[in-house]
Amino acid sequence: MINQIREPLIFEISDPGKRAFSLPPLDVPEKEGLLAGVATRSEVAGFPEVSEPELVRHFTRLSQLNYCVDLGFYPLGSCTMKYNPKINEKVAALPSYASSHPEAAEDLIQGNLEVLKRLEDYLCEITGLKAFTLQPAAGAHGELTGMMMIRAALEARGRARKYVLIPDSAHGTNPSSAHICGYEVKEIKSNQKGTIDPETLEKEMNEDVAALMVTNPNTLGVFETDIRRLAEIVHAGGGLVYMDGANMNALAGVVRPADLGIDVLHLNLHKTFSTPHGGGGPGGGPVGVTGELEPFLPMPVVVEKDGKFRLDFDRPLSIGRVRAYFGNFGVSVKALCYILSLGPKGVRGMAEYAVLNSNYVRKMLEGVYHLKYETPTLHECVFSDKYQKEFGVSNLDIAKRLIDYGVHPPTMSFPLIVHGALMTEPTETESKRELDKFIEAMKAIDREARENPELLKSAPHVSYVRRLDEVRAAKNAVLRWEKK
Amino acid sequence: MSYIPISKKDEKEMLAILGISSLGGLFRSIPDELKIKHDLSLPGPLSEFELGRHMEEMAARNDFGGFLSFLGGGAYEHFIPAVVDQLGSRNEFVTPYTPYQPEVSQGTLQIAFEFQTLICQLAGLDIANASLYDGSTGAAEAVLMAQRINGRSKVLVSRAVHPQYRQVISTYIKNVGLQMIEIPYGSDGRTDHQAAAASIDDDVAAILIQSPNYFGTVEDIASFSDLAHGRSALSIVAVAEGLALGLLEAPGRLGADVVVGEGQSFGMPVSFGGPYLGFMASKKEFMRQLPGRVAGETVDVEGKRGYVLTLATREQHIRREKATSNICTNQALCAVRAAIYLETLGAKGLTEMAFQNAQKAAYAADALGAVPGVKRKFAAGVFNEFVLEFPKSWSDVDAALKKKGILGGIGLGRDYPELANCSLICVTEMKTKQDIDKLALAVHEVLS
Numbered sequence: 001m002i003n004q005i006r007e008p009l010i011f012e013i014s015d016p017g018k019r020a021f022s023l024p025p026l027d028v029p030e031k032e033g034l035l036a037g038v039a040t041r042s043e044v045a046g047f048p049e050v051s052e053p054e055l056v057r058h059f060t061r062l063s064q065l066n067y068c069v070d071l072g073f074y075p076l077g078s079c080t081m082k083y084n085p086k087i088n089e090k091v092a093a094l095p096s097y098a099s100s101h102p103e104a105a106e107d108l109i110q111g112n113l114e115v116l117k118r119l120e121d122y123l124c125e126i127t128g129l130k131a132f133t134l135q136p137a138a139g140a141h142g143e144l145t146g147m148m149m150i151r152a153a154l155e156a157r158g159r160a161r162k163y164v165l166i167p168d169s170a171h172g173t174n175p176s177s178a179h180i181c182g183y184e185v186k187e188i189k190s191n192q193k194g195t196i197d198p199e200t201l202e203k204e205m206n207e208d209v210a211a212l213m214v215t216n217p218n219t220l221g222v223f224e225t226d227i228r229r230l231a232e233i234v235h236a237g238g239g240l241v242y243m244d245g246a247n248m249n250a251l252a253g254v255v256r257p258a259d260l261g262i263d264v265l266h267l268n269l270h271k272t273f274s275t276p277h278g279g280g281g282p283g284g285g286p287v288g289v290t291g292e293l294e295p296f297l298p299m300p301v302v303v304e305k306d307g308k309f310r311l312d313f314d315r316p317l318s319i320g321r322v323r324a325y326f327g328n329f330g331v332s333v334k335a336l337c338y339i340l341s342l343g344p345k346g347v348r349g350m351a352e353y354a355v356l357n358s359n360y361v362r363k364m365l366e367g368v369y370h371l372k373y374e375t376p377t378l379h380e381c382v383f384s385d386k387y388q389k390e391f392g393v394s395n396l397d398i399a400k401r402l403i404d405y406g407v408h409p410p411t412m413s414f415p416l417i418v419h420g421a422l423m424t425e426p427t428e429t430e431s432k433r434e435l436d437k438f439i440e441a442m443k444a445i446d447r448e449a450r451e452n453p454e455l456l457k458s459a460p461h462v463s464y465v466r467r468l469d470e471v472r473a474a475k476n477a478v479l480r481w482e483k484k
Numbered sequence: 485m486s487y488i489p490i491s492k493k494d495e496k497e498m499l500a501i502l503g504i505s506s507l508g509g510l511f512r513s514i515p516d517e518l519k520i521k522h523d524l525s526l527p528g529p530l531s532e533f534e535l536g537r538h539m540e541e542m543a544a545r546n547d548f549g550g551f552l553s554f555l556g557g558g559a560y561e562h563f564i565p566a567v568v569d570q571l572g573s574r575n576e577f578v579t580p581y582t583p584y585q586p587e588v589s590q591g592t593l594q595i596a597f598e599f600q601t602l603i604c605q606l607a608g609l610d611i612a613n614a615s616l617y618d619g620s621t622g623a624a625e626a627v628l629m630a631q632r633i634n635g636r637s638k639v640l641v642s643r644a645v646h647p648q649y650r651q652v653i654s655t656y657i658k659n660v661g662l663q664m665i666e667i668p669y670g671s672d673g674r675t676d677h678q679a680a681a682a683s684i685d686d687d688v689a690a691i692l693i694q695s696p697n698y699f700g701t702v703e704d705i706a707s708f709s710d711l712a713h714g715r716s717a718l719s720i721v722a723v724a725e726g727l728a729l730g731l732l733e734a735p736g737r738l739g740a741d742v743v744v745g746e747g748q749s750f751g752m753p754v755s756f757g758g759p760y761l762g763f764m765a766s767k768k769e770f771m772r773q774l775p776g777r778v779a780g781e782t783v784d785v786e787g788k789r790g791y792v793l794t795l796a797t798r799e800q801h802i803r804r805e806k807a808t809s810n811i812c813t814n815q816a817l818c819a820v821r822a823a824i825y826l827e828t829l830g831a832k833g834l835t836e837m838a839f840q841n842a843q844k845a846a847y848a849a850d851a852l853g854a855v856p857g858v859k860r861k862f863a864a865g866v867f868n869e870f871v872l873e874f875p876k877s878w879s880d881v882d883a884a885l886k887k888k889g890i891l892g893g894i895g896l897g898r899d900y901p902e903l904a905n906c907s908l909i910c911v912t913e914m915k916t917k918q919d920i921d922k923l924a925l926a927v928h929e930v931l932s
Binding site: 006432463 | 485486487488489490491494495497498501502505507508510511512513514515518519520523524525526527528529530532535536537538539542543544545546547548549552553555557558559561563565568570571572574575576577578579580581582583584585586587588589590591592594595597598600601602604605608610611612614615618619620621622628643646648649652654655656658659660661702706708729731732733734738739753754755756757758759760764771777778779780781782783784785786788789790792794795796797799800801802803805807808809811812813814815816817818820824826827828829830831832833834835836837839840842843844846847850865879886891894908914916917920
């Protein structure tokens with residue numbers, strides 16, 4: 001990183017007349033008076049004018065201001081920042097995939113439909129569910145899709161019901177997704193193990209409850225050991241069980257959600273299945289369902305018969321479309337590649353080593369950082385700043401200081417049930433050497449908290465920008481460049 | 485192929501530290517009866533070489549490449565300069581998470597800020613977000629946003645809006661107390677203004693039109709904005725072909741309150757429908773109702789300029805069920821590509837490219853319109869797509885053209901039964917005069 005050079009906005013280095021682009025001359029006779037009577041423009045006012053060398057330098061410099069998983073350890077909890085294999089990028093960019101049009105006739109896109117069908121099949125095998133849709137573009141989109149199917153299925157049974165039960169440890173998208181489906185959210189308090197008590201659920205379950213939304217392992221990294229009992233309670237009360245599969249990296253090849261009594265779940269292809277996160281997408285949020293819910297899948301559905309693939313639009317009970325075309329197809333290609341690379345043992349292996357790495361980090365930092373829950377954890381664990389708080393140091397300070405050590409900080413202040421949380425998920429694609437470096441950094445930061453807390457409170461020290469004023473950004477919102 | 489960098493020696497050491505004898509012991513918190521007892525039934529593992537070959541074979545079962553294609557209708561083939569792939573595939577952009585730690589994410593954040601600026605300039609509006617999933621879900625988000633703003637119960641949506649966008653809107657609004665009323669299109673291929681005027685009342689939250697609409701026709705945005713504003717409803721303009729904004733007046737300057745659309749044309753390959761790029765811009769007064777991630781400018785403790793994700797109090801991780809949207813992960817990398825693309829084309833290049841699209845489409849429409857038996861279905865001005873009516877069913881014409889190696893457009897009969905003899909033809913800058921002449925000749929041969 002060349003931290004000393006301040007990179008201006010492209011608009012600030014724009015010079016009239018510069019070009020980074022050229023077109024061949026128009027090869028049809030120019031027609032006068034085209035679009036007569038329609039309001040047009042002769043250029044986009046404010047757009048930059050730069051040369052190609054300047055443009056390339058601009059974006060290359062900006063790229064160097066990003067931390068990324070290809071650069072180092074990225075233990076962002078519940079985000080599963082694992083390595084993204086490069087062959088998968090290459091495959092998704094093959095012209096036969098990347099240039100194919102979504103409105104092309106079925107006989108011209110058999111390869112694409114096969115990609116979709118195979119990925120659906122393999123996700124069914126991994127989760128034990130009956131059918132999948134690949135239309136949702138991200139996890140939250142999958143939640144919305146899944147909850148819509150739950151609503152449709154309950155309506156088909158007679159009544160959509162009113163409430164969705166969501167534990168207090170859940171990701172914020174869960175209540176938000178349930179809300180768009182017309183449900184009111186009732187929060188369930190976690191017990192002192194950080195999980196849901198069957199007794200608590202039993203009290204909340206009634207004929208107005210449509211569903212339980214449960215993340216398993218939950219956001220503490222803890223497996224909901226009573227999950228089957230929980231599902232039985234919901235089913236006995238006439239409801240359905242939705243599983244947020246964001247943490248499937250801990251379970252793949254070990255536990256199949258369908259065996260736990262799950263009716264609907266979404267997966268995050270950009271977490272468990274290694275498709276890169278792209279700084280916030282594109283992702284993939286496929287949704288799997290049991291046989292009962294299959295008729296409600298978004299349409300169209302890919303159908304395979306005698307080695308031929310076609311799109312089935314005749315789905316009278318379908319909730320409809322949740323996105324144009326077939327979702328983030330390029331992302332689905334990469335996820336399929338990943339599963340094929342790993343094979344059955346590799347899929348289980350990813351869960352095993354993810355849990356090994358996480359437990360190793362937990363063990364090595366136990367006692368140095370506070371753990372609110374002593375319950376065993378799987379792929380992630382949630383430390384807190386309780387010990388360092390005595391010296392006036394918060395999780396924010398610890399996170400910012402980690403940047404100085406060349407490590408991306410863990411997820412902060414989430415889940416909400418742990419005050420001052422540092423949610424740490426190493427993933428399976430980190431070496432012991434990398435984990436040890438992180439552990440040493442965390443220990444050093446703890447020492448600094450005791451000896452020189454100011455060093456942490458003023459961190460980061462070596463980054464391109466120091467600590468940014470987020471309050472000012474929200475209060476005096478400047479969301480675009482404007483010519484002075 | 486395995487991507488696990490733990491050696492057997494490390495594994496042994498780590499297990500010893502944990503006091504466990506094997507990897508299976510790591511899952512002791514899971515009751516045994518819940519675990520699977522067998523290997524999953526999956527193919528693989530494949531080496532990189534095998535995987536590449538396997539996926540190439542699957543790709544070869546697509547039979548698209550050899551055709552001269554005039555398909556558009558929401559997914560457009562445009563020239564993508566080499567810098568877009570080169571810069572847009574840099575690992576520093578591809579492999580970070582959402583920029584929750586702004587101090588180490590200034591690349592993604594500054595580009596998001598530039599992207600928002602570019603979208604504002606294209607839309608002619610004050611503010612924009614950092615992306616949505618795509619045009620269809622963006623349109624649905626715009627409708628929900630209108631409902632949040634004025635609390636009304638109906639939305640008027642033109643039937644000339646992309647059929648799949650309308651389907652997605654219909655799915656999204658089913659459970660939030662909103663009713664969608666479709667406004668027919670008129671004989672000129674534009675939304676029927678009189679019909680909209682007859683349908684609007686004080687319960688209407690917004691009028692949503694698309695321009696250029698699904699038929700390629702440019703709508704009279706100002707007249708629908710006036711109609712909406714006359715009832716204090718919002719004017720929403722959807723854009724499925726973003727490139728059109730290089731040539732057509734910014735919708736915001738024609739009264740649109742919200743402009744939402746598909747940015748695939750800004751550097752994303754057609755890729756069988758995704759990943760694409762939803763964008764949304766609005767007037768500043770609706771800032772607190774905007775869905776999705778937004779980057780904002782601020783300063784650090786030394787007064788240096790920097791960027792952060794901001795206005796988080798609208799979002800699900802703070803507001804939970806009261807959030808403006810449930811969206812979390814969006815299409816950030818696609819927005820990076822779009823920023824690179826738009827800045828490469830620049831103020832003049834985007835307009836020139838749009839101009840060529842309009843000219844080539846006009847040439848094609850004239851050439852095809854001159855074929856005996858073929859007629860332009862709609863008279864109103866178009867951008868780079870137009871509708872032709874044939875003397876027989878489109879599926880017959882389509883099949884005959886396919887035999888000649890041409891994909892002659894999207895049949896409209898599936899979504900518009902009354903247009904069973906019609907096809908939507910798209911001509912971008914990627915088509916040469918020769919290509920267009922070839923199409924016209926082929927249609928001539930097919931019909932004679």
